[in-house]
Amino acid sequence: MKIVGRNRWYVALLLATATIAHAQSGGSAATTANVSAPVAAASPVNAKAQRAANRQLAKNVRQALSRTKTLNIVNVTVRAKQGVVTLQGSMPDNNQIEQAAKVASAVSGVASVRNDLTTIRQAQ
Template identity: 50%
Template structure:
């Protein structure tokens, strides 16, 4: 009789342990496959194209040295980083980038290039 009592308590404890690891999934739970994953490739491609377009526009700007300028784009926001040899080129880069179709804003992190570094 005592063995039966111990066994039933062990079974009960095991059921409690297993039940604590199980949970119900609601109908509004996130799916395991994402529909946005398919569009992320096209978004990345359009961001790359926009960055190329901005860099191309900068290379065509008069008296602008684009050799140390890096351009990133994400969702229409363009980030300029790197250095330019002339202080006037910092503002020029932002103006040129803002005039490229598809650019919604420009984050200008360009600095003045100093010789010797």
């Protein structure tokens, strides 16, 4: 391809501009790609999916607790956030509190259990 007359200057200007831009970006296309890569963790879609996963995990733990016949879970609240399950509320005795923590930790997807359950004194 032959560049004639004034077009030669345009080509030279384009090449010079491209060379300067390349030099200012660090000289490599990989560097430029890494700098401009979007952050996916902050997207609303991922946040929505995480909230749904948290709700499902809390539901699974509540179901496991309710299936355990020796537990009285009337006053128990279950919360989940990224695999960490928090048990809050009150139970009749320490044995049930310990058992509830064991049952919760056995549920698939539970990374750890924070047991904030307390005992309630029953009127005699």
